[in-house]
Amino acid sequence: DKTHVYKFNVSWVVASPDDPDADENSTKPVIGINGKWPLPVMEATVGDRVIVHLLNLLETEPTSLHFHGLYLRNETHMDGPVHVSQCTIPPGSSFTYNFTVNEPGIFWYHSHVHGQYPDGLRGPLIIHDPDGPFADKYSEARLLTVSDWYLDKMPNLIARFMSKANPTGAEPVPDLGLFNDEIDASIMVSPKTTYRFDVINMGAFASVYLWFEGHNMTIIMIDGIYTHPVEANMIYVTPGQRYSFLITTKADGSANFPFVGSMDLSFNPNITGWLIYDEDNNWPDAAKLDGSFNPVDDFDLTPLDDQPLFGEPNQVVQLDVMMDNLGDGANYAFFNNITYVPPKVPTLYTVMSSQDLATNPVVYGTYTHSTVLQKDDIVEIVLNNLDPGIHPFHLHGHDFQVVWRSEDDAGTFQDSGITLSDFARVPMRRDTVFVHPNGNLVLRFKADNPGVWLFHCHIEWHVQSGLMATFVEAPLEIQQSLTIPPDHLDVCKKMGVPTGGN
């Protein structure tokens, strides 16, 4: 097993995914690494160790990095969300992430300071699996990131979004869509070859319908979980989700083809990319859109390991999603009337300093929306979306079983008259799943990873407006097994955050 060491100097850089010949109004400063943007692809193999030495060279903003989808077993302090498992890293400070990667698949890394990653601080993280079940089924892999893009900087957009000038909470509309951080991406292929495509939605807001004209996909993995192969013409990818699929190219390479990401927002442009067999071929016409979208239903994708439905839960957590105004006229998002407010002391550090009290959710404060779990609890989340929008929910440190998902407008789970026998026997498993507008969702996971883990909507606007909850999993075991490294405590000291004598 290898150790991969990354030195990431994080700073503002001048870069633009837009047409370099376009006028200056369509470029903006973005957050780069080592003076560059797009960001590097992090790569390792199952069993390896990854070390990231981050130095924050942003002028005024604090930062952090989260490794989306990794379990980080016994390494919850390396997960990255600020106010949860670390303090913010102030400008001029360094911080080291150091963890092992024990699960194969396609992941990504992004800032976990509210509202920051859409300014550019997000990139792919690939954990190779040379002995994986599909490793001999393709010749080469092709990475395809997809992302919405705003031309204004997030701090400006957030100020408008969270103001009384926006009492309905309407999310800012992206200006562009990107494939591989370009507006006009091409992917070279050869005829008669099977490729593995790895798709990551690194966007802030827009889910994307994705298809390749003239080519079928065979899905083999979602969010780091191998699936039984399923044929698809189209997939639907929300922010935070990943899909891997095989595409076998045509025997005849005399034509090129478009592939399309249609943003799930009627007012947005489609993103077109090009599958290039030969640069001398005639350029294809842009894709024809007939307005009907029929993606494969991820609820029907079953894990290749056939892990059965977990048994009866020891803990049922009901979360009702609502959006509402508070006294200041700005719109907020709520789970059960609680809009998340970051605690001064990161929740993990409160675990470390509270001794036996750490099992009492009260010590974490009302606004972290904390639930304390015992080791190996089977936890059921019943999520009622009382809002007319789609929300992609992500759980840190785990995959969950998606045991039930209603259609649009089904109301609450209690109202839908579902019984256990309607639950999937071998449920789909992933780490980010969407709930339909005014629909409901039932998830189960096993609390087998002591740590402090967020559960939140991955629409960055909704993170900003408080749609987050915290699971404090086996706090007494965390106290026994974890030591917080000195550089992590140093950034707290610089930020004036007491960490309770850790």
Ligand code: C2O
């Ligand atoms: Cu990719 Cu808490 O997020």
